[in-house]
Ligand SMILES: O=C(O)CCC(=O)C(=O)O
């Protein structure tokens with residue numbers, strides 16, 4: 461199995477409307493990718509490599525600062541949005557059965573005026589908007605690909621970028637490390653599937669592994685200029701398992717490799733109040749609101765140590 465590369469030109473961010481015929485083949489390609497692999501690379505989305513690099517560079521400056529300074533931005537210290545802020549090394553375990561992940565992260569989840577406008581947030585605010593625009597385009601084609609009302613997913617994503625919606629731009633920093641000093645079972649990012657509707661991922665270098673339907677992990681290549689999009693758990697539930705949310709992880713670097721790794725993940729979440737019911741009317745899963753589902757999933761990855 462390989463992750464397909466699909467040309468998103470017809471819905472490129474610089475374009476207004478797509479031609480129906482061209483949309484038809486794009487939606488078929490997306491449906492095949494999302495129902496069989498769960499992941500797809502989009503090329504010609506409109507988001508440029510320079511934009512990605514700018515956010516990664518300003519993020520790196522933030523992460524290289526002394527711990528004392530970063531602590532001032534700690535996650536859970538922003539009253540408007542408890543998810544906003546810095547996540548320190550080993551604070552999070554995406555696979556709760558393993559030790560804490562060897563990564564740092566900064567969640568950009570709120571743009572409230574009283575949130576300190578650091579350099580990082582300044583660059584990430586415009587990137588957040590670009591990712592929002594792209595996500596809405598992807599969600600629309602996804603609905604079309606399942607022969608649903610094209611607005612069915614969009615109607616539940618009206619408040620991205622406000623405190624009524626949990627969508628987060630997460631900048632991830634995996635510092636250099638010696639694999640032989642890691643704890644037993646410890647990795648850079650534990651095996652997990654994402655929580656929300658879809659995730660956009662921009663990798664600075666290779667390292668991500670994706671689980672196939674046969675249960676083996678394959679390495680996702682790093683293809684500059686593309687965006688890797690995956691289906692997340694709530695979308696799988698919403699589509700009664702027609703689209704699949706698959707597990708993925710980032711292992712330790714090979715022995716002797718002391719490079720840093722960076723990535724940007726844009727986790728798209730439905731609005732807190734949006735009620736997610738199986739779109740085929742099957743009621744295979746009970747309805748749940750976007751907000752309740754997210755709170756439940758967060759409690760698992762930051763749970764008891
Ligand atoms: O860093 C990566 O490439 C993946 C990170 C990831 O899967 C996540 O944070 O959910």
Ligand SMILES: [Fe+2]
Pocket residue numbers: 652653654708
């Ligand atoms: Fe993930």
